[in-house]
Amino acid sequence: MKSRKQNSVVKKSYSSLIEDIGELLKTGRKQFYISANTILVHTYWQIGKRIVEFEQGGKTKADYGSKLLDTLACDLKLKYGKGFSRSNVYLMRQLFVVYPKFQTLSGKFTWSHIVELLNVEDSLTRSFYEKQTLIEKWSVRELRRQIDSALFPYFPRPILFVG
Template sequence: MTKTSNDPGLQTSFTEVALLISGARQRAAQAVNTQLIELYWQVGQYICKKLESAEWGEGVVADLAAYLAKHQPGLRGFTRASLFRMRQFYKTYHQDELVAPLVRQLPWTHNLIILGQSKRPEEREFYLRMAIREQWSKRELERQFKTALFERTVLEPAKSTPSIATTHPAALDVFRDAYVVEFLGLPNKHGEADLHAGLLLRLKDFLAELGRDFCFVGSQYPLQVGHRDFTLDLLFFHRGLNCLVALELKVGRFEPEYLGKLEFYLEALDRDVRKPHENPAIGVLLCASSDDEVVEYALNRSLSPALIAEYQTQLPDKRLWQAKLQEFFNLDAPCAEPQATKNPPKRV
C-alpha cells in the first residue's frame, strides 16, 4: 500500500529530514562566520604589525584598499575604513585570552556594534557574553545599549529575598532590577489592565527583554486554594533555573503587603502546580516604582524566593547612567582597583 504525503508516519519522517537540513545549514553558517572573523582578525593583525613597525604609513592602508578593489573584483568589506576597523578589532582583543574566543561566536556586525559603543573592557565582555547567551539580533543588541543594560546591571543589581541565594543561586544572574518596556507605547497614566494587555500583545518583545530561557505558560493563571479561586497575572517557566516564575504587575509604587500575596501564590504553585523534578517557584513583583529602603525591609524577613523589580516605559537617559558609572569606577581609584573592574557583572 502506497503511503500518501498526509500519512502521519511520513510527516514525521519529513520533519526529521527538514531538521537535519536546518541543523546542517546552521552549522555551515556558523563555520562561515568563524572563518570570516578569523580572516578579519588576521588582516587586522597584519596591518597592525606593519604600522607599529613603521614599515607602513597609514596612507598605505588606503593603497591596500585600492589594490584589493582592483585585483579582487566583487570583493566587499575591504575599504580603507573597514581595514582600519579590522586593525582596531585585533588591537582591542588580542591580549585578552578569555575574551578573544568570544568574538568568533558573533557576526561581524555584532562585533562592530560592541566595539564601537562600549566604553570599557568590562562592558565589551558583558555584551559579548550576553549577545552569545541570548542570541540577540543586531536590532536587539543595539536596543540593549540604548537601555543602558550594562550600567544598570553594575549600579543596580536585582533586589531579592535572602532565600534566593540558597534555593536558586544562579537567579541573580538571570533577573534584573528594572525591565524596559518602551515597546509597549504606554501613556504616563495607565492601569494594570493596560500594562497586562500590552505585555500579552507584545509578548515576543517582552520575552526578549526577560531573557532567552523564559517560556510563557499563561495569563490570569487560575489557582484554587480551599474553596476560593485566585488568578496570577502572568506565569512563566525558566528552563535554566528549572522552575516556574510568577509575575505580578503593579502600576503604582511597591507596597509591603504585595509581597505577602505573592508568597501565597508561590506556596500554591509549589503545592499544586510544580512538578516533582522542578525547583521551587520564584516570584517577581513588577512595579512602576519602589523605595529602596522599604524594599530592603520587606525582602529581608521573607522566606520565599522572590524579587522586586521596576518596569520603565521609556528608554533611560544613557548619558546619565554613563556619568553615574564613571563616578562608580572612579570611587577609591587612587587606593585600589574598582570592585566592578575586578568582578564585572556575571549575567551570562
Template structure:
C-alpha cells in the same frame, strides 16, 4: 499510510538539513570574525614598521583595499579595514585587562573565571557576528564592553537587540545598586541571578510599546501593549522568565482580585507577580502586592520552590514611601519606575542619579 511515512521522512530530513545549514553558517561566521582579527593584526604589525602612521592610513590601506576588493569582492573597504585594525587593538588590550581584573575577584570565582579567560585569550575565540563586534569596539569602557559581549552571547541577542540594550543603559541600570566588587563581577561575568534583587531593574525601559506617542493611556492599555509585545518585554525583564498568564484571579471570602501579569523565573524557581500602576506609587499599592505575594506563597507555591516575588511597575515613586511601607529585611516586594520612551543618555543618567 505510505504518504504519511513519506511526509514524516521529509520532515526529519528537512530538520536535519536546517540544523546542518545553521551549523555551517555559525562555523563560517566564527571563521570570518577570526580572520578579520588576524587581518587587523597584520595591518597593525605592518603599520608599526613604518615611520608615519597618518601617511600609512591614507595610502597603504587605500591600496590594500583596492587589491583585496579586486580579488575577493566586497567587504574590504578602507573603513572596514580600519574596523579590523581597531578590532585587533581593542581585543588585544582587553585580554590583558581581563587577566588583571579577574585577579581582583575572590579566590574561588577567580580560579574558575581565570581558566575561562585563559582559554578565551589563548585561542582568541569570538562567538558573535562581525556586526556585533563593530558595535562593541565602539564602547570605550572595557567593563561595559565585556558585559554586553557576555550578555549578547548568552541571550542570543541580535545586533538590533544589542544596540537597544546598550542605548537603554542596561549595564548602568544593573550596576546602580551594587558595590565596587559586585560591579566588577557584573562586568566580567555577566548578570548573575542568585537572589530576588538580582532580577530587578530600576527603571525599566519600555520604549518598544510605542506609548510615548499617546497623550494618555490606562493601566489596561499598558497591559495589553505589554502582552502584544511580550517577546520584547521578556528581553527587558531579563534571563529565565516564562509567561504564566494575565489577570490571574485569586478569590477568598467571596472577594475576587486580579493580578495583572504572572511570570515564573526558572533560575530562581519562583513566581514573579507584576502589577502595573499609572501615576505615582501609593502605599495601598504595596499593601495590595503584599497580599498577592502571601496568597501565592501559601496557596500556589509547590514544595521546593522559592518565595514569590512581587514587582510593581509605576510611573513615579518616592524611595521613602517604599522604605517605610516594607520591612527592613524585605527581599520579596520591589517597586520600579518605567519609561515609555528611550531617554537621551543625559536624561537617563539624571534619572539614575535620582
C-alpha cells in the same frame, strides 16, 4: 491492492521522512553558518594582525598620520572586490587591537555582533555587553538597541563577574 490503513501508515511515515530531512537541513545549515562565520571572523582577525604588524614595523606603536588604511582599502577592493571599504579594513584592524587573542572570540559572536562591540570604546563596558549578549542571546539589533540605550551604567555590578 493496499488497504486504507496501509495508505495511512505510508503517508504518516512519508510525512515523518519529510520532517526528518527538514530537521537535518536545518541543523546542517545552522552548523554551516556558524562555521563560515567563525572562519570569516578569524580571517578578518588575521588581516587585522597583519595590518598592525605592518604599521608598527617592529616598533611597539605605529607612526601616526599613516595613510595605510586608505591605500590598503583601495588596493584590496581593486584586487579582491567588495568587502574592503576603508571602514571595513579599519574594523579588521580594530578587531585585532581590541581582541589580541583570537580565543577570546572563538566563535562566540557573529561579525555583525563584533562590529557593534567594536564601537564601544570602554573595555569594561564592552565586556558587559559581550557577557550580556551571550547570556541573553541578543540579536545584533537588540545589542545595538541596548548599547544605544546606555544600559551598562544602570545595571547591577555583580553581573560583570558572571563567567
